[in-house]
Amino acid sequence: MSGVLAGKVFASCAANGDTLDGMSYKVPFKDIKFSVHNVLDAVNQLQAAGVEIDQDTFDSVLQGYGEFMEQAVAPINLEADLEGAKWADGEVTTPAGYKKAWEEFTEAGWNTIGHDEEFGGGGMPYTLSNAANEASAAASSAWSMYSGLTNGAIKALSSVGSDELKEKFVPKMVSGEWTGTMCLTEPQAGTDLGLLTTKAQPNDDGSYSISGNKIFISAGQHDFTDNIIHLVLARTPGAPEGTRGISLFVVPRNEVADDGSVGENNGVHCDGIEHKMGIHGSPTCQIRFENARGWLVGEENRGLPAMFVMMNHARIGTAMQGLSIADASSQLALDYSRERIQSKAPKSVRGDRPKGSDPIILQPDVRRMLLEQKAWVGGYRMLMHWITLQYDIAHGPNTSEEDRAKAEGFVELLTPIGKGFGTDVAVDVASLGVQIHGGMGYIHETGAELYLRDARILPIYEGTNGVQALDLIGRKIAGDGGERLKSFLALVRDNGSSAPEGFTSYGETLVGYADRLEKSVMESFSQAGENDVRVLAAATPVLRALGYLSFAHFWLLAAKAGLESSDADAEVAAKHVSLAKFFFEWLLPQAEPNFDFALASTDILMDDAAIAY
Structure with a gap:
């Protein structure tokens, strides 16, 4: 939106029933391919590690996924942020267009691309699924969280869960029929999970009765699907104090029969959602478990290592959100700077242009800010592609034990950089986007301030960036x-x-x-x-x-x-x-x-x- 009063445009759109068009995200396919193919030579490295992928498949999946996000999700982002998720009587209604986009997303099978074929997934490497996911959070960071948390829950269940639990829950999560969450935080236990008090009482049939309160549960309740699968940290009777006594449980919101059909509520209740600075379309829920039936995932008192399978993927996902928002902000600022006429450019730049003011992109300080955005985004993209490439190499069937250990070490070392340093960068880039827009950037209708609000949560969740720094220097x-x-x-x-x-x-x-x-x-x-x-x-x-x-x-x-x-x-x-x-x-x-x-x-x-x- 350039050189016009955004409020008038907004009023005109509202009167005509049109959507706001201040944000027009386009997937940077050429930049992504340059990073993956020319800088990192990823496909050849994947093939050498025994990962089945070729460049044509890589590019076609990337293209199709990105085009879906451009066409189905990006256009609803601005209005969905204004509307937000709504809670009433334990139920959550998502913004207009969200559910339809989810149905189209899952029907097309885009949610399956990075999951194992044995569960109905596409079997694509992490390098590809993560590169494609850049488009998801750039189109709408809030909407992307529904699939992002589900992907992490799938990874934890498929890595640590028993065959019975995998068979019961994972295929429908992969298909998108059900979504997933992780339930760690409690009112008194945030970063210090050793303080959590949620209880897990064993039942005679091998299940557990889970009781306790969790907060800050992203997409903990919504209207997309007929079931939500929660991964919950809790304590069994007599468990050791602190983090050594935490176990992980899978707890469906609704009961699941042996034939996979969904039954009554399973003692899982949403008592409200938070009123947040950003990501308005993603409900951040207060979840109460009241003798909810759950099953142990992995070993008793080994819940934290099991949950960290999901957490580590969530941290990479958070880093990708940072990259996505930064790129979307950069695109919006560049478009605006080309069209906004304001003041004369330096004579050496202006040349023989007609009299009058010039586009602000000709101003040296605006160019500095635009270049800062682009340089941060490009470096961030290559870093994240390399981290996920190392993950795939570490898990490749042809990778030697020495190379596997080295690749795993790189992933462990640089994940705090992607999440910790990168999300700080994302906030800075989004702030520059507002600055480039000037006063127009501070109002909702241009979209610039949405990116800043959505980005600001990234240095906080999945372990604050201070925690990332301590993890880097203390553990990694x-x-x-x-x-x-x-x-x-x-x-x-x-x-x-x-x-x-x-x-x-x-x-x-x-x-x-x-x-x-x-x-x-x-x-x-x-x-x-x-x-x-x-x-x-x-x-x-x-x-x-x-x-x-x-x-x-x-x-x-x-x-x-x-x-x-x-x-x-x-x-x-x-x-x-x-x-x-x-x-x-x-x-x-x-x-x-x-x-x-x-x-x-x-x-x-x-x-x-x-x-x-």
Whole structure:
């Protein structure tokens, strides 16, 4: 929406019964394919690992999935945000168009592409399903959460559940006939799950009676399907205190007969939904379990490791939401900047244009913001494609044990970067989108502020970004003596040392940053014996430094691909080469303070006088 009063356009749309058209998301197919095929050579790597996929299949699935999201989901996003999900008497009504889009989505089979064929899935690699899912959250972050949480629940059940539970629940979740959730948080137990109190009382038939209250349950109640399958953390009688005494249970909202038919309510009640800053179309539910019948998933008192199968996928999914929202915001801002006429451009840029004002895209500071958006989005995309590629390689039948361990290590190390660093980036990109729109960005009808509101939850859920930083430095780095980090930094150094012509100075900078990061991490660990706050205080600076470094690593790979790939789209290749230069010159220097912050004095952090008020 450009150069017109958005309020008048909104009034006109409402009067004519039309949908708001401030947001026109288009899947960046060329950019996605350049990342997957030219930068990462993913299909050949997948085939070498024994994963059955070819480039034509990859591209056709990507195209079909993306076109569905463009046509069926993106057009309803803005109005659905305004309407929101509604709760009344225990029932939740989703925004207009949501249920229809879900029915079309599942009828077309797009929800099945990444799931195992034995459960009715398409059997496509994670690299492909995740690349396709970029379009889902970009079209509507709120709508995408219904399938996103279901996918995670399927992964946990199919990985840890018994054959009986898999047969009973997974096929209908894969088909989209039922959806899934994960129920962790309680009013008194958020990040510290050791405080949860939900009880699981064993029954004579091998099932359990689950009683307790859970909050912040995304899509915990809705009108899409006739059943919702909850994965619930609870305690059995006599269980140890803390996280060692948590078990995982599958609890259907409605009873399920032996023949798979859906019966009466199973003691699962939605007592309300939260009134939130964003993701309005996704109901965030308060769920009460009242002697609900459930079944143990995996081993008793081993619920947390089982749930983390789902949680780790949810964190990658959250990172993809960040990428998606950032790209959608970037697209909207670019379109607006091309059309918004405001002020004269510099004479050197203006050239022989007629008298009068110019599009704001000719203003240097607007171009800076647009390029920041694009550079963050492109680096984020390559990072996420590489993480999911490593996951597929780790699970490939032809992968050696040594390569499997290395690939798994990369996934573990960089998932906190995708979720932690990346979602902070997404918020910044969406904020830039509002800024580029100016006053128009602060009102609902343009859509720019929706992206900022939707993005803001991402650094919070599935483990706050502070938790991601602690996980990175405490488990993923210190947990193996830094071996995973050193393995990744070896890749970074090799990449920097083989930079293409015109990028040698950037390559040297990359190698220097890798050295500085390793030194900062090791020095912070060496001080831990004398100062138990040291490593905890260094966590976020280390996460940020590794985030910048990771993005720079992939931008240098993109520059190589853009300069050397004979089969790359020439325009897309040239764009990536230019954006790589921009990232190294304008964004990577922002990493500098984090190396120092990782070793800065911790005294002021714990000074009560400084924080008192």
